[in-house]
Amino acid sequence: MFNRISEVISAASSRISAPQSSTVPYTEVGLPPEASSAHRFGFTNSGHKNNLRLSSSLQDFSVYHRLDPEEADLDLGIDRYARKTHPLQRENAGSSFSKEKALPGATPFMRRKCVRMFMVLLSLILFAFLVYMVSMYIFSNWYQGGSEFYVVLDCGSTGTRVYVYQASVNRRRDGSLPIFLNPLTEGLSRKAGLQSGRAYDRMETEPGFDKLVHNISGLKAAIKPLLQWAQTQIPEHAHKTTSIFIYATAGVRRLPSADSKWLLDNAWSILKKNSPFLCRREWVKIISGTEEAYYGWTALNYHTGMLGVIPDKATFGALDLGGSSLQVTFEGEKNMRNQSNLNLRIGAVNHHLSAYSLSGYGLNDAFDKSVAKLLSKLSNIKNADLVNGKIEIKHPCLHSGYKEQYICSRCASSQPESASPVIGGKHSGKGGKSGTAVLLTGAPNWEECSALAKAAVNLSEWSNLSPGMDCDLQPCALPDSLPRPYGQFYAMSGFFVVYRFFNLTSEAALDDVLEKGRDFCEKTWEIARKSVPPQPFIEQYCFRSPYIVLLLREGLHITDKQIIVGSGSITWTLGVALLEAGKTFSTRLGLYSYKILQMKINPIILIAVFLISLILLVCALSCVNNWMPRFFRRSYLPLFRHNSASTTSVLNIPSPFRFQSWSPISSGDGRVKMPLSPTVANSPQRPFGLGHGLGGSSIELMESSLYPSTSGRTLFLNFDVALQVYSGFLGKLPN
Numbered sequence: 207m208f209n210r211i212s213e214v215i216s217a218a219s220s221r222i223s224a225p226q227s228s229t230v231p232y233t234e235v236g237l238p239p240e241a242s243s244a245h246r247f248g249f250t251n252s253g254h255k256n257n258l259r260l261s262s263s264l265q266d267f268s269v270y271h272r273l274d275p276e277e278a279d280l281d282l283g284i285d286r287y288a289r290k291t292h293p294l295q296r297e298n299a300g301s302s303f304s305k306e307k308a309l310p311g312a313t314p315f316m317r318r319k320c321v322r323m324f325m326v327l328l329s330l331i332l333f334a335f336l337v338y339m340v341s342m343y344i345f346s347n348w349y350q351g352g353s354e355f356y357v358v359l360d361c362g363s364t365g366t367r368v369y370v371y372q373a374s375v376n377r378r379r380d381g382s383l384p385i386f387l388n389p390l391t392e393g394l395s396r397k398a399g400l401q402s403g404r405a406y407d408r409m410e411t412e413p414g415f416d417k418l419v420h421n422i423s424g425l426k427a428a429i430k431p432l433l434q435w436a437q438t439q440i441p442e443h444a445h446k447t448t449s450i451f452i453y454a455t456a457g458v459r460r461l462p463s464a465d466s467k468w469l470l471d472n473a474w475s476i477l478k479k480n481s482p483f484l485c486r487r488e489w490v491k492i493i494s495g496t497e498e499a500y501y502g503w504t505a506l507n508y509h510t511g512m513l514g515v516i517p518d519k520a521t522f523g524a525l526d527l528g529g530s531s532l533q534v535t536f537e538g539e540k541n542m543r544n545q546s547n548l549n550l551r552i553g554a555v556n557h558h559l560s561a562y563s564l565s566g567y568g569l570n571d572a573f574d575k576s577v578a579k580l581l582s583k584l585s586n587i588k589n590a591d592l593v594n595g596k597i598e599i600k601h602p603c604l605h606s607g608y609k610e611q612y613i614c615s616r617c618a619s620s621q622p623e624s625a626s627p628v629i630g631g632k633h634s635g636k637g638g639k640s641g642t643a644v645l646l647t648g649a650p651n652w653e654e655c656s657a658l659a660k661a662a663v664n665l666s667e668w669s670n671l672s673p674g675m676d677c678d679l680q681p682c683a684l685p686d687s688l689p690r691p692y693g694q695f696y697a698m699s700g701f702f703v704v705y706r707f708f709n710l711t712s713e714a715a716l717d718d719v720l721e722k723g724r725d726f727c728e729k730t731w732e733i734a735r736k737s738v739p740p741q742p743f744i745e746q747y748c749f750r751s752p753y754i755v756l757l758l759r760e761g762l763h764i765t766d767k768q769i770i771v772g773s774g775s776i777t778w779t780l781g782v783a784l785l786e787a788g789k790t791f792s793t794r795l796g797l798y799s800y801k802i803l804q805m806k807i808n809p810i811i812l813i814a815v816f817l818i819s820l821i822l823l824v825c826a827l828s829c830v831n832n833w834m835p836r837f838f839r840r841s842y843l844p845l846f847r848h849n850s851a852s853t854t855s856v857l858n859i860p861s862p863f864r865f866q867s868w869s870p871i872s873s874g875d876g877r878v879k880m881p882l883s884p885t886v887a888n889s890p891q892r893p894f895g896l897g898h899g900l901g902g903s904s905i906e907l908m909e910s911s912l913y914p915s916t917s918g919r920t921l922f923l924n925f926d927v928a929l930q931v932y933s934g935f936l937g938k939l940p941n
């Protein structure tokens with residue numbers, strides 16, 4: 207069937223490419239003219255007379271030249287001739303065919319050559335186009351691709367932790383982001399929950415980088431265990447292609463540049479020596495508060511499924527409370543113009559964000575500010591006492607019976623220069639923290655504690671930039687240059703830590719936090735300490751309770767209804783991995799073109815284009831087929847057998863060709879006679895090869911038989927067979 211189609215197509219194309227027939231009448235050599243009419247065969251064996259004279263032309267040796275398979279277009283000749291209906295046309299067509307062969311180099315021939323070259327070019331272009339379309343479609347619809355791994359180290363102010371993510375292409379057609387990110391956390395040493403006392407379920411070393419300045423062994427101890435754990439999470443073969451990022455946040459951000467540079471340079475050399483992962487120097491850095499903010503926002507909205515969704519849904523704002531800073535990120539109005547503005551394009555959606563980081567508003571820094579505030583109220587401070595850490599500060603947020611030394615980072619700035627030389631810059635306190643050593647004692651008083659927390663929230667208390675701000679009138683944690691938060695917010699990290707410490711669910715109200723905090727503050731330190739599992743900073747939760755409530759209500763003017771307290775598992779590091787994976791997969795998959803293929807081109811159109819191209823390709827190829835080098839062609843007909851039936855007779859013609867007559871298709875004995883296939887005279891019988899016959903040294907028609915057929919007609923099984931048949935017809939001479 208395919209063969210018939212290609213014949214039709216090639217006939218059509220040969221008609222297109224056929225030059226005008228020559229007018230020179232063709233006379234047959236070797237046979238009287240009238241006889242020649244006797245062996246004109248119907249192409250379709252329809253009983254019509256015809257002037258197919260390919261064999262004659264082969265006899266006409268004077269003008270015959272070796273048929274080059276590259277140039278022989280027997281089928282075209284046959285087709286062209288056979289499809290002529292008018293005898294005169296047939297006459298001309300046959301003569302024109304042989305004439306053309308007889309006069310190589312004639313203009314029509316050159317024209318045909320150009321047409322052939324054009325068809326070859328067309329078929330190559332079509333083929334390339336088809337390959338591209340099919341591969342793009344497969345690639346963007348089924349290519350799962352390998353998954354990529356990403357390692358992100360979060361160098362926070364209270365600790366350094368490692369997160370491993372596995373990214374893969376997300377095939378879901380639900381409009382969600384085409385990237386799937388899976389955090390790998392198995393084998394973590396401790397489980398979050400009451401028994402562990404830890405709010406976060408993560409692999410972490412303490413203290414944070416900012417306490418390890420000029421402490422190379424401390425820095426190695428902070429990084430190497432995390433690298434070793436990350437290697438256990440990722441298959442070894444993927445280590446080389448796994449990117450690792452070391453990003454430091456507020457704790458390092460507030461250090462003097464010489465100190466932060468020391469930390470980053472040494473972290474980089476430790477990483478190079480101890481990591482099998484793909485790392486670059488520019489991937490070991492301090493990220494800005496704004497970057498930390500939108501990474502956190504991206505992570506949150508990826509978790510909630512709002513990221514890059516079409517049509518875009520309202521996203522959640524993110525409140526990420528750390529130990530040193532607070533990040534605030536929310537989707538703002540498009541026309542907002544201020545320093546915190548940034549546009550984030552995720553997939554096909556543009557998000558206009560407001561993102562900023564409030565340094566000194568983290569849980570630990572806020573408590574530090576409360577100590578500095580109390581120190582500043584003390585009078586008659588002796589320098590000697592200060593140097594020796596003997597200054598005692600009674601703190602209303604500490605339990606009765608509590609007495610501990612504390613290193614106050616902000617105390618130096620709250621004292622006149624002479625009164626409080628900064629102790630430190632070296633490792634003067636717990637965990638290498640630099641600052642002023644003081645003695646903290648508990649003097650619990652809920653009201654005073656709340657007032658102190660409010661002072662920690664009020665920016666005008668800590669900076670001479672903002673004149674006294676009334677927290678009842680405006681969000682007093684924000685300078686005028688920053689936009690007021692609005693919309694729904696997820697309160698993460700430190701907010702989650704405080705809720706968990708007081709055994710509150712995320713549905714609890716802010717007033718519940720105040721009630722729990724007050725109860726806790728009233729306990730003596732002995733009881734309070736034992737009322738919770740061992741963990742760091744237990745003494746600070748009496749302060750943290752009123753602090754987070756006042757920070758939200760008065761520092762940011764966010765109401766209870768706008769708040770959902772999120773889990774501790776959402777961290778900004780997921781945002782880093784997501785955006786890095788987005789870069790990798792979008793280049794690899796041409797996600798943009800993926801989007802186009804998926805969304806812009808209707809699959810039906812795509813299929814139609816594909817089918818049309820396929821048909822054009824077949825058409826081009828069938829034309830090209832004539833010019834295929836002979837070694838591409840079938841080398842022989844299957845099952846050709848020499849038939850010695852007496853009915854055949856040999857046509858004596860003065861040429862190296864010996865034609866044997868050929869009885870009609872059905873010989874009456876039910877056996878189908880296959881068409882004669884030309885072979886060389888006196889040559890050993892060999893299977894007819896189109897390549898042999900055409901372009902071979904010479905050809906001879908032999909008779910053979912194939913399978914008995916009821917209809918007496920042989921259905922052409924393929925193009926080559928058809929061609930043989932025609933050439934057989936050509937050579938057939940009636941007895």
Ligand SMILES: Nc1nc2c(ncn2[C@@H]2O[C@H](COP(=O)(O)OP(=O)(O)OP(=O)(O)O)[C@@H](O)[C@H]2O)c(=O)[nH]1
Binds near residue numbers: 700
């Ligand atoms: N480091 C740490 N802090 C914990 C943990 N559980 C509760 N917290 C408390 O949560 C607070 C905030 O922790 P993080 O959000 O990790 O703060 P951070 O990232 O170190 O600080 P930034 O550099 O300001 O982001 C800490 O000050 C702790 O008091 C824990 O397992 N590890």
Ligand SMILES: [Ca+2]
Binds near residue numbers: 455527528529
């Ligand atoms: Ca943090």
